[in-house]
Amino acid sequence: MQFSLKSGLLAVALAYSAHAATTITVASFPDLDRSAKAALDGFKKLHPDIEVKVVSLAYADHHNAMTTALATGANLPDVMAVDYDFIGKFSESGGLEDLAKAPYNGLQYKSQISRFSLPQGMSDTGALAAIPTDIGPGALFYRKDILDKAGVSEAELTKSWDSYLAAGKKVKAATGAYMLANAVDLKDIIIRANLKDGEGVYFDAKGNALVDNARFVKAFEVAKAARVAGIDGKIGAWSNEWSEGFKRNQIATQMMGAWLAGHLKNWLAPTQKGLWRSAQLPNGAYAAWGGSFYAIPKKTENKAAAWELIKYLTLNKQQQIAAFRAVDAFPSLIEAQNDSFIDEPIEYLGGQKARQLWRVAAGKIPASTVDKFDSVAKEIVNSELEKVLEQNKDIKAALADAKALIKRRVRR
Amino acid sequence: MSLSDPSTLALESTMDKAAPRRRKLRPWDWAPYVFISPFFILFAVFGVFPMLFSIYLSFHTWDPAAGLSAMRWVGIENYTFTLTDDWFQKSVFNTAWIAVVAGAPQHLIAIPLAFFLHTAFGRWRNAVVGFYFLPFITSSVAIALVFTTLFSRDYGVINQVLTQLGQLPVLEWIFPQQKIDWGQPEYTKWMISFVVFWRYVGWNTVLYLAAMQTIPKDLYEAATMDGAGKLQQFWHITVPMLKPMMFFAITLTIIGNLQLFEEPFIITGGTGGIDQAGKTAAMHMYNTAFMDGDFGTASAVAWLLFIAIALLTWVNNKIFAKSGMKD
Numbered sequence: 001m002q003f004s005l006k007s008g009l010l011a012v013a014l015a016y017s018a019h020a021a022t023t024i025t026v027a028s029f030p031d032l033d034r035s036a037k038a039a040l041d042g043f044k045k046l047h048p049d050i051e052v053k054v055v056s057l058a059y060a061d062h063h064n065a066m067t068t069a070l071a072t073g074a075n076l077p078d079v080m081a082v083d084y085d086f087i088g089k090f091s092e093s094g095g096l097e098d099l100a101k102a103p104y105n106g107l108q109y110k111s112q113i114s115r116f117s118l119p120q121g122m123s124d125t126g127a128l129a130a131i132p133t134d135i136g137p138g139a140l141f142y143r144k145d146i147l148d149k150a151g152v153s154e155a156e157l158t159k160s161w162d163s164y165l166a167a168g169k170k171v172k173a174a175t176g177a178y179m180l181a182n183a184v185d186l187k188d189i190i191i192r193a194n195l196k197d198g199e200g201v202y203f204d205a206k207g208n209a210l211v212d213n214a215r216f217v218k219a220f221e222v223a224k225a226a227r228v229a230g231i232d233g234k235i236g237a238w239s240n241e242w243s244e245g246f247k248r249n250q251i252a253t254q255m256m257g258a259w260l261a262g263h264l265k266n267w268l269a270p271t272q273k274g275l276w277r278s279a280q281l282p283n284g285a286y287a288a289w290g291g292s293f294y295a296i297p298k299k300t301e302n303k304a305a306a307w308e309l310i311k312y313l314t315l316n317k318q319q320q321i322a323a324f325r326a327v328d329a330f331p332s333l334i335e336a337q338n339d340s341f342i343d344e345p346i347e348y349l350g351g352q353k354a355r356q357l358w359r360v361a362a363g364k365i366p367a368s369t370v371d372k373f374d375s376v377a378k379e380i381v382n383s384e385l386e387k388v389l390e391q392n393k394d395i396k397a398a399l400a401d402a403k404a405l406i407k408r409r410v411r412r
Numbered sequence: 413m414s415l416s417d418p419s420t421l422a423l424e425s426t427m428d429k430a431a432p433r434r435r436k437l438r439p440w441d442w443a444p445y446v447f448i449s450p451f452f453i454l455f456a457v458f459g460v461f462p463m464l465f466s467i468y469l470s471f472h473t474w475d476p477a478a479g480l481s482a483m484r485w486v487g488i489e490n491y492t493f494t495l496t497d498d499w500f501q502k503s504v505f506n507t508a509w510i511a512v513v514a515g516a517p518q519h520l521i522a523i524p525l526a527f528f529l530h531t532a533f534g535r536w537r538n539a540v541v542g543f544y545f546l547p548f549i550t551s552s553v554a555i556a557l558v559f560t561t562l563f564s565r566d567y568g569v570i571n572q573v574l575t576q577l578g579q580l581p582v583l584e585w586i587f588p589q590q591k592i593d594w595g596q597p598e599y600t601k602w603m604i605s606f607v608v609f610w611r612y613v614g615w616n617t618v619l620y621l622a623a624m625q626t627i628p629k630d631l632y633e634a635a636t637m638d639g640a641g642k643l644q645q646f647w648h649i650t651v652p653m654l655k656p657m658m659f660f661a662i663t664l665t666i667i668g669n670l671q672l673f674e675e676p677f678i679i680t681g682g683t684g685g686i687d688q689a690g691k692t693a694a695m696h697m698y699n700t701a702f703m704d705g706d707f708g709t710a711s712a713v714a715w716l717l718f719i720a721i722a723l724l725t726w727v728n729n730k731i732f733a734k735s736g737m738k739d
Contacts, residue, residue: 064702071476089705093477233566234593236681240560244567372475376704379683386686390596409704411493 022305023051027077029062032292035323043312050305070095076297078306084290088370091129097296100128116365130293133314134329136257137361138287140279146252150174161222164282168231177252178233183223190219193285195366202377209406212399220395227389257289258358262328265348278354286364373410380405470711490712503696511669514605522616530624544614556678559607563594597689604676623657659732670721
């Protein structure tokens with residue numbers, strides 16, 4: 001009797017403690033969800049009292065679901081993953097915790113994280129809405145075999161935009177391959193290159209559109225020159241044509257985030273192993289391509305546990321490297337960038353130690369700011385660029401139109 | 413159940429005596445309402461509420477990521493902005509263009525096709541109809557992906573066939589020697605229209621075939637006796653007798669085509685293509701809401717679209733009624 005009472009009490013106590021363990025939910029999207037799942041075991045060891053549940057939706061569905069959740073304040077996760085393309089909209093929304101304030105005091109970790117990435121998670125008012133977990137330093141990928149055949153050196157690619165275009169003509173003439181998939185890519189780099197810290201790509205701090213400045217004129221001119229020279233394939237990224245172009249050796253170079261190496265290896269061009277190389281972007285440009293962030297919604301319970309998990313995901317060296325291994329997500333944590341893992345040769349890139357290059361790039365990318373209307377501006381600028389490329393619209397006129405259109409659409 | 417219980421019956425009779433005029437509602441009187449309530453509850457939550465809320469929303473500016481408290485009253489500004497907006501006008505033009513080019517052939521081909529299936533195929537008819545119906549039940553995402561592959565500029569089958577034909581003598585006058593870039597704005601709407609036409613022609617065929625089967629056989633027999641040929645029978649019996657179904661099918665096509673979203677969205681990668689040549693009004697609404705984060709304006713677009721559909725359906729109704737076709 002005594003014994004059974006004791007064991008009964010014990011069972012109740014156990015049940016109670018199991019109940020007391022906090023369960024937090026992480027809402028994420030592929031492939032980022034895999035890096036969160038890779039963290040579960042390590043996090044469990046440090047915090048046995050916190051249960052972590054990772055829920056994942058397709059990329060677009062995830063961000064739509066999070067928009068709805070923030071709108072209604074219902075079904076919010078404790079930890080929310082946000083992609084770079086949405087960070088402007090989400091960080092300015094006011095629905096996320098300001099991680100700069102107590103008890104988080106997130107800004108104390110500023111020096112530990114790639115300098116350009118933390119400001120992207122900040123709103124106009126200086127609130128820190130999200131902490132970066134991975135970054136996408138921009139890189140130039142090129143097909144060494146195609147360039148060799150055309151007699152083009154890497155230096156010719158990267159020296160300047162003019163030399164890049166000249167090299168493209170040689171490649172097209174000698175091999176028939178397109179130098180690059182789409183002239184639009186050139187515009188995307190040039191409008192981001194050589195920004196000063198605190199500047200935005202499309203908007204200044206006061207929200208005025210910058211799209212008619214010299215940066216955009218140059219970007220449009222170079223893109224137009226590439227189209228006129230016939231060296232671009234007019235192929236949109238992520239289209240069928242694009243992946244076929246890689247598989248059939250029809251695209252000689254591609255500028256994108258360093259994570260493209262993983263996509264090339266896994267599905268875009270697995271048979272071209274050893275033929276690709278990476279270099280810095282042409283003309284001394286440094287730009288960021290995407291990146292992922294974690295945030296805590298204001299209307300959630302378990303904020304303390306959520307913050308512990310975010311710190312683990314973003315500031316733990318082992319976890320950052322594990323995520324890098326799992327999904328090719330370049331670490332935002334500087335300590336992880338200095339790990340020996342970075343010095344390992346990449347087999348797919350012909351044994352090149354390309355991560356060292358990407359680390360250099362990560363250190364030089366300007367800390368530009370994001371605006372919640374960036375996606376609107378991007379759509380308008382792209383549409384005007386198409387008119388310049390395809391319908392011979394005057395560049396000055398196109399940019400003036402773009403500015404007027406942005407002003408009209410960003411009316412509030 | 414409880415009616416079979418004698419005690420309840422007794423109670424019932426005493427209550428009837430006590431209150432002969434105002435009958436009290438007993439639990440089982442509520443039962444039908446309880447059983448039917450799931451529909452009304454679900455309809456209220458997922459049908460009526462969103463509709464009323466979107467009217468309310470269309471007079472506000474609201475970025476949903478900022479939460480409900482961020483709603484701000486702006487009156488009819490969303491409507492005036494949308495009506496004067498180049499992008500909206502362009503998307504409406506595209507929608508109307510595609511609606512006509514994809515919609516009209518659906519019926520012009522479905523009616524003769526249904527007549528052909530009705531008369532030429534005996535017991536194989538259902539199998540043949542099934543094949544025509546397949547595109548309709550296939551996922552529109554899969555269809556759009558297959559067609560973008562077929563229309564691929566460098567590697568697509570369609571360009572290969574066209575350029576091969578362009579190599580042949582005589583045919584080289586008609587067919588292109590160069591590969592056609594179907595992504596160019598002058599082709600975008602044609603491509604979308606073709607896919608939409610291909611997808612829904614089978615559906616309309618089934619509708620017309622069903623209507624044809626209800627036409628009494630003796631009409632045809634009488635016509636044959638009077639010496640009418642197949643073509644005359646088609647013109648003077650089948651077509652007039654199909655009028656009620658035509659009204660129904662054309663109304664469905666108008667509504668469906670004005671709300672066209674999935675096919676152009678996937679074919680153009682969500683952007684509407686170069687110069688927004690393939691952006692429909694429904695896509696404009698989606699992009700305004702989910703890309704620009706402007707749910708107020710998107711609601712206004714939705715209601716303007718609703719008004720346009722209602723008007724066109726009404727016009728369609730009038731045309732059919734006037735010509736005595738609808739009854």
